[in-house]
Amino acid sequence: MREGWGMSRVTKHRWGKKTVISLHKAERECQNGCGIIKVSRYEFEGGRDKFWTEYWRDLDRIECKGTPACEPVARTKLYEAREYPL
Numbered sequence: 001m002r003e004g005w006g007m008s009r010v011t012k013h014r015w016g017k018k019t020v021i022s023l024h025k026a027e028r029e030c031q032n033g034c035g036i037i038k039v040s041r042y043e044f045e046g047g048r049d050k051f052w053t054e055y056w057r058d059l060d061r062i063e064c065k066g067t068p069a070c071e072p073v074a075r076t077k078l079y080e081a082r083e084y085p086l
């Protein structure tokens with residue numbers, strides 16, 4: 001365990017201005033320097049509107065339930081390397 005590792009001390013992301021990429025995609029980058037980008041996705045599928053959110057860092061999608069922790073990049077890489085349980 002490292003200092004600040006616990007879920008109780010997770011910092012909230014501070015999402016920046018929304019960048020609209022296309023009709024189906026908009027991005028917001030965290031202003032805290034954790035390098036995470038929140039991607040809002042939209043698709044019209046089977047006659048219904050479908051919305052969901054993805055989290056990305058560089059070109060890697062972050063696989064996790066809910067919102068990944070907002071931590072400095074070095075620590076977040078460690079978080080990925082450890083395959084933090086979902």
Ligand SMILES: [Zn+2]
Pocket residue numbers: 012013014030031032033034035036069070071
């Ligand atoms: Zn963040």
